[in-house]
Amino acid sequence: MDVRDGLGLAPFAVDVHAGTVSRAAAAVAAGLVKWVAAIDDNTAAVLSRPGDEDYEVIGTGNCWDIRLTGCGTTVSVRSPGGGGWRFPALVAAPDD
16 A cells, blocks of 8 residues: 655545545555545535634535544545534454
8 A cells, every 4th residue: 555645734534436445444554644534525624724624524424533542443435515424433443
């Protein structure tokens, strides 16, 4: 997997065409990035200002918010019209 620098407008990596959420989760679990927003087709993550950590989801799909946390890699789904979390799920536990 090749992870490249973007424009630096968001404090997270962006993976488009989120039908491959496993790719984004694998990048976080492998330590290539600490945070990825995997964005479905016809969907956008809108930041109020460059660098904002919170974002609004607009469009017809979801944003899959994938982060490295103290308990491993967690995946949450954010949907349009409220920006709330739908559910968190543990993907991988950290190696001891």
